[in-house]
Amino acid sequence: MPVSDSVSRPDSDADGDRLPVNELFASLQGEGKLAGVPSTFVRTSGCNLRCWFCDSYHTSWEPTHAWMTVEDIVAEVGELAPSHVVVTGGEPLIHEETNALLSELADDYHLTVETNGTLETDAPVDLASISPKLASSTPTPENAPEGTDPGVWTDKHEADRIDLESLSSLVEHADDFQLKFVVTGRDDMPEIEALVSEVRGVTAREIHDTDVLLMPEGQTRDALEGSRTAVADLAAEFGYRYTPRLHVDLWNDAPET
Ligand code: SF4
Structure with a gap:
């Protein structure tokens, strides 16, 4: 989902574990097994x-954030109504403090x-929503966001995007999991099939086809208009699950949705 390009809250200078936070808001889960919650x-x-x-x-190419303590994040989450919390990014697990946040929230919330x-993480997780990145995600000078030079990221992204050990660990660790692929077209399917097979080969946990979710690429209603039916057809053909991008359908590209 599109994210804020500026953050209005100030950095916290309080003691304690701190995380760079781009957004903190209540909405509906837009994707995956819990879409609509x-x-x-x-x-x-x-x-x-x-x-x-x-x-x-604004959490990857041009990171934007305020520093918040885990304590303040937990307090702000407590002021909002949902019983489900989604810790997302960016990549939240690059921060050691994310584990502290998950541990603090675990007794009171369902955690995705x-x-x-x-x-990997050893913190409590109810749903690991795992989105392995396919070869079609790799940035090049031709496809990189406007005004952005991928530079070293073409090679770095390609080298780091799949880690079977981490995938296996995440699948086994959480109470539930989903393997959610952003699909740009039929050309992605051989790689998805091969990767699902590889993960099945290294994890002790059974991966049902319905744990594998195909999600259309597209950040706006117009973009999804052109991709969702084709991806839904692929899900039906291959026996995987289709996931919508409800927040885009409902609120287009508005941040904090
Ligand atoms: S993994 Fe890819 S899509 Fe996800 S936050 Fe990082 S750059 Fe963005």
């Missing part, structure tokens, strides 16, 4: 990858972690 989103800033189509540009699957 009222949820509070804590969006950390910073990512170890650089997908060309990143829909949270949205991750690109390249890192």
Whole structure:
């Protein structure tokens, strides 16, 4: 989902674990097995990858954030109504303090972690929403966001985007999981099939086809208009699950949705 390009809250100078936070808001979960569930989103800033189509540009290509203590984040989450919390990014697991946040929230909330699957966690997680990045995500000078030079990120992204050990660990660690792929077209399917097979080969946990979600690439209603039916058809053909991008359908590209 599109994210804020500026953050109005000041940096905290309080003692304690701090996280770079781009957004903290309540909305509906837009994607995956819990699409439609009222949820509070804590969006950390910073990512170890650089997908060309990143829909949270201000947490990856141009990180924007305020520093918040874990204590203040928990307090602000407590002022909002949802019983579900989604810790997302960027890539939230690049921050050690994310583990402290998850531990603090675990007793009172259902916790989803949205991750690109390249890192592990030992913190409590109810739903690991794992979104491995396909070859089609790699930035090049031709597809990089306007005004951006991918530079070293073309090679770095390509080298780091898949980590089977982390994928296996995340699948096994959380109470539930989903493997959610951003699909740009039929050309992605052989890689998805191969990767699902590889992960099945290294994890002790059963991965049902319905744990594998295909999500259309597109950050605006117009873009989704051109991609969602084709991706839904692919899901039906391959026996995987289709996930909408409800927040785009409902609120187009508005931040904090
Ligand atoms: S992994 Fe996610 S947050 Fe990071 S660049 Fe890719 S889409 Fe953006």
